[in-house]
Amino acid sequence: MSSPHSFPIMTRRQALIAGGALVVTCLVRTPANAAIDSGKPALTPSELDSWVAVKPDGSVIGYFGKVDIGLGIQVAIAQIIADELDVAFDQVSIVMGDTAMTINQGGASGSTGLELGSVPLRNAAAHARHILLGMAAEKLASPIDMLDVTDGVVSVRGTLGHHAEERGVSYGELIGGRYFDVQLQWNGKIGNDVAVIGTAQPKSHGQYRVVGKSVPRADIRDKLLAKEIYNTDIRVPGMLHGRMIRPPVAGAVPVKVHEAAIAHLPDVQVIWRRGLLGVVAAKEWHAVKAARELRVEWSSPAAAFPPQEALYDAIESAPPVASGGAAPVGDIQGALARAGKVVSATYYWPFQSHASMGPACALADVQADHATIWTGDQKPHYIRDGVAAFLGLPPEKVHGIWLRGPGSYGRNDGGDAALDAAYLSKAVGKPVRVQGMRADGIAWDPKGPASVHRVSAGLDASGEVIALRFRSKAFSRENIASHPDDPTQSLAGQLTGLPIKTKHAFDVPEEGYDFANHDLGWEVVPPLLERASPLRTSHLRDPLGPQLNFASESFIDELAFATGTDPVEFRLRYLKDERGIAVIKAAAEHAKWKPHTAGGNAAGDSADPVVVGRGIAFARRKNTRVAVIVEVEVNRRTGRIWPRQWTVAHDCGLIVNPDNLRRVIEGNILHATSRALFEEVRFNPQTVTSVDWLSYPILEMRDAPEKIEIVLIDHPDELPLGAGEPSTRPVAAAIANAVFDATGARLRQAPLCAERVKAAFLQFEG
Amino acid sequence: MGTRSGGPSLKLRLHVDGKSLSVAVDDANTPLLYVLRDELKLNNPHFGCGLAQCGACMVLLDGTPRRSCVLPVSQVRDSKITTLEGLGTPDKPHPVQQAFIDEQAFFCGYCLNGWVMTAAALVKKHPRATDEQIREAFAGLKCRCGAHMSILRAVKRLTEVA
Numbered sequence: 001m002s003s004p005h006s007f008p009i010m011t012r013r014q015a016l017i018a019g020g021a022l023v024v025t026c027l028v029r030t031p032a033n034a035a036i037d038s039g040k041p042a043l044t045p046s047e048l049d050s051w052v053a054v055k056p057d058g059s060v061i062g063y064f065g066k067v068d069i070g071l072g073i074q075v076a077i078a079q080i081i082a083d084e085l086d087v088a089f090d091q092v093s094i095v096m097g098d099t100a101m102t103i104n105q106g107g108a109s110g111s112t113g114l115e116l117g118s119v120p121l122r123n124a125a126a127h128a129r130h131i132l133l134g135m136a137a138e139k140l141a142s143p144i145d146m147l148d149v150t151d152g153v154v155s156v157r158g159t160l161g162h163h164a165e166e167r168g169v170s171y172g173e174l175i176g177g178r179y180f181d182v183q184l185q186w187n188g189k190i191g192n193d194v195a196v197i198g199t200a201q202p203k204s205h206g207q208y209r210v211v212g213k214s215v216p217r218a219d220i221r222d223k224l225l226a227k228e229i230y231n232t233d234i235r236v237p238g239m240l241h242g243r244m245i246r247p248p249v250a251g252a253v254p255v256k257v258h259e260a261a262i263a264h265l266p267d268v269q270v271i272w273r274r275g276l277l278g279v280v281a282a283k284e285w286h287a288v289k290a291a292r293e294l295r296v297e298w299s300s301p302a303a304a305f306p307p308q309e310a311l312y313d314a315i316e317s318a319p320p321v322a323s324g325g326a327a328p329v330g331d332i333q334g335a336l337a338r339a340g341k342v343v344s345a346t347y348y349w350p351f352q353s354h355a356s357m358g359p360a361c362a363l364a365d366v367q368a369d370h371a372t373i374w375t376g377d378q379k380p381h382y383i384r385d386g387v388a389a390f391l392g393l394p395p396e397k398v399h400g401i402w403l404r405g406p407g408s409y410g411r412n413d414g415g416d417a418a419l420d421a422a423y424l425s426k427a428v429g430k431p432v433r434v435q436g437m438r439a440d441g442i443a444w445d446p447k448g449p450a451s452v453h454r455v456s457a458g459l460d461a462s463g464e465v466i467a468l469r470f471r472s473k474a475f476s477r478e479n480i481a482s483h484p485d486d487p488t489q490s491l492a493g494q495l496t497g498l499p500i501k502t503k504h505a506f507d508v509p510e511e512g513y514d515f516a517n518h519d520l521g522w523e524v525v526p527p528l529l530e531r532a533s534p535l536r537t538s539h540l541r542d543p544l545g546p547q548l549n550f551a552s553e554s555f556i557d558e559l560a561f562a563t564g565t566d567p568v569e570f571r572l573r574y575l576k577d578e579r580g581i582a583v584i585k586a587a588a589e590h591a592k593w594k595p596h597t598a599g600g601n602a603a604g605d606s607a608d609p610v611v612v613g614r615g616i617a618f619a620r621r622k623n624t625r626v627a628v629i630v631e632v633e634v635n636r637r638t639g640r641i642w643p644r645q646w647t648v649a650h651d652c653g654l655i656v657n658p659d660n661l662r663r664v665i666e667g668n669i670l671h672a673t674s675r676a677l678f679e680e681v682r683f684n685p686q687t688v689t690s691v692d693w694l695s696y697p698i699l700e701m702r703d704a705p706e707k708i709e710i711v712l713i714d715h716p717d718e719l720p721l722g723a724g725e726p727s728t729r730p731v732a733a734a735i736a737n738a739v740f741d742a743t744g745a746r747l748r749q750a751p752l753c754a755e756r757v758k759a760a761f762l763q764f765e766g
Numbered sequence: 767m768g769t770r771s772g773g774p775s776l777k778l779r780l781h782v783d784g785k786s787l788s789v790a791v792d793d794a795n796t797p798l799l800y801v802l803r804d805e806l807k808l809n810n811p812h813f814g815c816g817l818a819q820c821g822a823c824m825v826l827l828d829g830t831p832r833r834s835c836v837l838p839v840s841q842v843r844d845s846k847i848t849t850l851e852g853l854g855t856p857d858k859p860h861p862v863q864q865a866f867i868d869e870q871a872f873f874c875g876y877c878l879n880g881w882v883m884t885a886a887a888l889v890k891k892h893p894r895a896t897d898e899q900i901r902e903a904f905a906g907l908k909c910r911c912g913a914h915m916s917i918l919r920a921v922k923r924l925t926e927v928a
Contacts, residue, residue: 070874223875226851407874670912701904704914
């Protein structure tokens with residue numbers, strides 16, 4: 001049984017000199033002993049020591065300023081470092097996300113973990129090898145170009161192992177436990193864009209030994225054996241438990257609080273400032289009960305939201321506050337005017353919740369002039385900055401410690417939990433751990449935005465598409481910024497009266513079909529409630545990708561059939577991007593796609609309510625390309641859609657870890673299937689009514705597919721691109737296209753839930 | 767301020783992972799989850815919903831998967847409670863744990879108590895469970911990261927052994 005305070009406190013210095021393998025999740029440190037971490041080069045990107053360290057036993061630490069939200073990126077980072085340094089994979093451990101030990105690399109963000117995040121580590125490791133070879137050359141009295149490195153032991157070529165005196169010299173002997181104190185060239189940026197480069201050339205494909213191998217994740221074993229320490233598991237001496245009490249009506253604030261209602265609970269304090277109300281107790285269960293039982297009189301604001309069924313009318317009739325898009329190509333108006341036929345369709349996407357597996361948790365210890373925040377958020381450096389700003393402390397006086405939390409997939413409730421914990425800890429003068437209840441993670445997280453997409457295309461007499469117009473009208477992608485570094489972007493900030501700042505932005509489809517005239521644009525409408533809205537928007541996995549692709553790739557299918565063309569052939573005809581063409585061809589070939597030019601063939605006059613069909617969709621996300629083909633079973637009586645078999649063709653540049661990539665793609669397909677078929681945040685004019693897994697259903701095992709077959713297209717001579725989100729993108733459109741193939745009915749509103757499917761097939765009722 | 771300092775009024779003996787442990791609570795309705803986590807410092811059952819809707823807090827009660835977030839502690843004192851930590855040991859993992867490790871199942875892993883405990887009970891009762899039985903046994907469990915395919919493969923490593 002683990003002791004409550006058994007987490008070793010460790011500094012960079014201690015990490016460097018500690019013997020044995022480093023257990024990265026145990027690197028917990030408090031400001032109290034920060035002072036002993038002296039004599040080290042400053043933690044800035046230009047210091048090589050900020051990225052890699054060699055311990056006395058020759059093992060290597062990589063300091064990664066992003067974090068693993070569950071996809072296992074630390075393995076790929078370690079593989080890259082192992083190859084650049086010529087050490088064995090098992091000699092590398094990765095420290096992630098601790099603000100006192102790692103550079104702010106932007107946190108988990110936009111599938112950039114490998115594409116951007118690995119670059120400084122690759123370059124730093126290559127430079128470290130170069131420095132170490134220089135040291136070894138001196139020690140072994142040999143020219144550098146005569147040296148080999150095997151598992152971190154440098155030797156003169158051809159001599160290793162022949163005689164004891166010719167055994168070579170290990171990295172541990174050369175620099176173990178000491179700092180390099182060497183400078184790299186830094187581009188001056190921080191966050192996702194931070195880059196450093198040394199004078200050494202990183203390796204090329206032919207020199208990779210570990211990159212490209214399916215090395216397993218050590219953390220999976222730890223998790224199965226109950227060894228993983230999540231951020232929810234941290235306890236510190238004197239720690240209290242907090243719970244927040246959110247308004248029962250959106251926009252309401254507490255007017256009167258009756259503490260007598262919880263007087264029977266021991267050691268409970270009520271903390272209340274303007275709209276922000278919480279309770280703190282010595283025992284977690286007492287905090288839960290106090291939050292439930294505290295009697296609060298709330299203000300009665302006007303209803304903030306339209307009835308749910310009027311949401312899309314509200315979007316369409318709202319005056320836009322911002323607009324934008326891609327530069328139009330050609331003359332869209334003229335081309336549509338002269339088109340022999342115009343095809344139009346409108347698509348709808350709902351608000352969706354992160355609904356993370358556990359409600360967010362944070363532990364804050366706020367002292368007079370410094371603070372420590374333990375967080376599972378995917379952007380711990382920005383959490384540090386946000387907590388510092390909220391408390392009025394300089395960022396360097398706040399230590400952010402990251403441990404794994406429930407997979408977050410965007411700006412979930414983690415940013416709010418951190419400031420709530422800081423607020424409560426400051427108020428009571430003790431460390432406070434806050435974990436939300438289920439509703440905090442579903443009703444009160446920032447949401448993926450609802451949207452309406454109007455698409456039109458003009459066809460000439462020969463059936464050629466001469467114009468495409470794509471217009472989204474939607475809530476902004478970021479009422480709340482994706483980085484949690486600004487307290488105005490949090491519930492705690494907004495409920496205590498900080499000014500409201502909101503960004504008005506949306507996006508356009510990225511697939512890039514080459515129609516002669518095209519115009520892709522968007523308009524953003526104002527938020528329904530400005531302050532502390534449970535429908536405020538922010539980034540949710542592949543922000544805007546699923547909704548834009550659902551509209552654009554459904555419409556491409558509609559256009560294919562309108563022109564009597566097979567959907568695969570149609571895409572290949574208008575796509576000029578070679579790598580896009582390659583994934584579509586690979587998927588079609590692997591799935592043995594049968595060309596067809598009309599939907600609903602399977603349905604015919606069949607009296608059997610169950611019909612089967614196949615659909616394709618293509619997605620480009622930055623430079624990653626994905627094509628998916630899905631076979632669905634549609635029950636026209638029950639309305640159930642079951643995506644039974646998937647084929648995914650995936651190109652994300654260099655593949656670092658094929659098996660892990662396959663699992664990441666599977667996770668994308670499942671998560672996106674859940675969003676496509678089931679997920680819609682419910683609300684009434686007063687508030688959000690999706691508060692748990694019954695009112696916000698997600699995919700369960702019965703709906704998991706039978707099979708997902710994956711074709712990986714490797715580009716070994718390139719660098720890795722993103723894979724954490726791109727295969728989320730085409731899922732909804734592929735399913736809708738398959739439903740059309742099966743039934744002849746086109747579903748244009750997500751989620752493609754049973755009620756909507758049943759409504760399309762009334763003849764099968766009863 | 768509600769600052770009454772009340773002493774625990776109920777002393778209980780619980781049988782957890784092969785050990786007999788005494789705990790004191792002031793509320794007989796305290797869910798087992800909070801007793802395991804906050805009194806016994808057992809971290810592996812997780813709070814997911816508090817509503818018996820997800821399975822993150824799953825333990826075995828006399829071999830049957832139960833959601834500890836809604837289980838009053840006073841109702842379990844005569845039962846054998848098994849948590850993930852008591853299912854197997856690092857040296858000798860339970861076959862279900864080993865199958866999940868071998869399959870590299872899960873992503874964040876926050877949900878895994880539900881799947882692992884349910885799978886342990888399933889393969890004991892139905893060593894050759896069919897795909898349909900496996901899916902049925904897992905009804906009501908949530909995994910937000912979408913690890914379902916690897917979970918199915920892991921269980922089938924045990925049920926489809928020749």
